[in-house]
Amino acid sequence: MYVISNFYFITGIAVIGGALFGFDIAAMSAVIGTDQYREYFFGGSISSTVQGGITSAMPGGAFLGSIASGFLSDAMGRKFSIQIGACIWLIGCTLSCASQNIAMLILGRLVNGLAVGICSAQVPVYVSEVARSDIRGRLVGCQQWAITWGIMIMFYISFGCSxxxxxxxxxxxxxxxMLPATSLLIGCMFIPRSPRWLARKGRWQEAEDVLALLHGGGDKEHPYVRQEMSEIRIMVELEKQNADATIWEIFKGPILYRTHIAISTQVWSQLTGVNVMMYYVTYIFKMAGLTGSTVLVSSSIQYVINVVMTIPALYFLDKAGRRRTFLAGSLLMATWLFANAGLMATHGNPAPPGGIDGIPAASWIVHGPASKALIASSYLFVASFACTWGPASWVYPPELFSQRHRSKAVSFAVSCNWLFNFALGYFVPPAFQNIQWKVYIIFGVFCLAMSIHVFLAFPETAGKTLEEVESMFAEHVPAWKTRVGKTKDSELPPESNGTVPPSRSGSKSPELDRVIDEKEV
Structure with missing residues (x-):
């Protein structure tokens, strides 16, 4: 069977798994404000608590799916895990589409969540393991770009259907x-398996074939292929005395520090408050005084901004690095969140009992020019998230771990993302109902806290091979002293203007060279 060798085509197929999450966000956020949805499931007036449960069913399922994905991926491979996720998604969509009541809708969204959990955890792992180090951030960041495309496309479909x-x-x-999941299921048949997973399973010939296909135009003797193969072989040699990692192992010894960073990355990405803007944007714009179809049109502008502003991140994420991206994003988002809180507090007042248009969560009304400023700040918040934490939070965790721990550690970190997604999906409607504009202050404080945490604890991984990152942790370099790794043009495969000069081992890692020296002795 034909196997695709172009990095961008491979990534384009794999990240459809990310688009599934985007489709879910928009398919829910666009319909919760429509009369047809409210009448069918609620008899006219939405309960904030029940709607929070419906919304949070998907991330609840994703929590379970992401936990399971680590074991599934280690046993069957990254590619097959993604295909299984696509199959589960088709089942969930069938249940949701045929929903006759709230219970059936929740079940459908729970099943959809299982699929999203598997794909969201394993797509970044897969792409990071096939990508070159100099463009790894760009390629893995495409997962977030796919999410934004999924949100925008489905929002416009839902808007038309309204x-x-x-x-x-x-x-x-x-x-x-169901259409993107079908495309993902079929497309995965034509992409290669992860060479690092193949090597871990002792399938060296297949691993070498994939590396040659990806990095050497089919030439197994290409210097870059020899270098990558050498580093993978040595790393597997270091790990082969141990069986596959258990879930408990990532919480022990030196791995615990990396696990804490990966989990924090995923949790902080949720505590930015982005779900306030995505799932419940229609509520926010109703509070800003918009009515009827104007609410959905204004919401759609936010989704266009989300798509467009993710593009710059795909360019500068590998050049500026992960740390600078995280820090800039959290400080900018804090600015817009505090601005929203100030605007609502000084230029608004409580809505009538029962909320706006029968939506209790739409509990505050902002008047005059301040309402336009509120909408503008919301747009700026989304733009800030889209070009920083949005893509970077998916890129970073897979880079932190060795081959042996990567799948399970990333799956657990992503499960924490979905756990907080679940909690916030359930929390936000009642929070808007009870504490109104103070919700923005809570998330603004979180953004300031994450800035401090990133500066002190998040090391730079951009521009380094996955094996070099392993060496960096072994040397205990303080996070604030780490810098973006620079890959020379002469060290890149032919599509990046050069070849790798032959070396004794092909390794760029002092730790790996030490192991080679010991073996030669």
């Missing part, structure tokens, strides 16, 4: 979500 005066207004969008 004019249908029947249950088809929400059943069609929920059914259309």
């Amino acid at each position: 004019y249908i005066k029947s249950t088809a207004s929400f059943r069609i969008p929920w059914g259309v979500q």
Whole structure:
């Protein structure tokens, strides 16, 4: 069977798994404000608590799926795990599309969550293991770009369907979500397996074939292929005395520090408050005084911004590095969150009992020019997230771990993302109902806290091979002293203007060279 060798095509297929999450966000956020949805499931007036449960069912399932994905990926491989996720998604969409009541809808979204959990954890692992070090951030960051495309496309589909005066207004969008999953299932048949997973399983010939296909135009003797193969072989040699890592092992010894960073990255990405803007953007714009279809049109602008502003990150994430990206993003988001809180506190007042348009969570009304400033700050917040924490939070965790620990550690870190996604999805509607604008202060404080944490604890991984990152941790370099690794043009494969000069071992890591010296002795 034909196997694709172009990095960008491979990434384009794999990150459809990320787009599934985006489709889910928009398919829910666009319909919760429609009369058809409210009438069918709630009889006209939405309960904030029940809607929070419906919304959070997907991240709840994703929590379970991401935990399971580590074991699944180690046993069956990254590519097959993603395909299994696509199959589960098709089942979830069928249940959601056919929902007759709230319980069935929650079940469908829970199953969808299982699929999202598997794909969101293993797509970054897969892409990071096939990508070159100089463009790894760009390629893994495409997962977030795919999420933004999924949000925007599905939002416009849902917006168009909102004019249908029947249950088809929400059943069609929920059914259309099966199309990208089908594309993912088929597309994965034509992408290679992870060479590092193959090597870990002792399938050296296949691993070498994949590296030659990806990095040497099919030439196994290409210097870059020999270098990568050498580093992978030595790393596997260091690890082969141990069986596959257990989930408990990532919480022991020196691995615990990396696990804490990976988990923190995923948790902080949720505590930025981005879900306030994504799932419940229609509520926010209703509080800003928008009505009717204007709410959905204004919401769609946010999703366009999300897509467009992710593009710069794909360019500078490898050049500026992960640390600078995280720090800039958290400080900018804090600015817009505090601005929103100030605008609502000084230029608004409580909504009538029962909220706006029968939505209790829409509990505050902002008047005059301040309402436009509130919308502008919301747009700026999304732009800040899209070009910083959005892509960087997916890129960073897979880079932190060795081959042996990567799958399970990343799956656990991503499960924490979904756990907080679940909690926030459930928390935000009642929070808006009870504490109104103070919700923004909570998330603004979180953004300031994450800035301090990043500066003190998050080391720089950009520009380094996965094996070099392993060496960096072994040397205990303080996070604030780490810098972006620079890969010389002469060290890149032919598509990046050069070849690797032959060396004794092909290794660029002092730790790996030490192991080679010991073996030669």
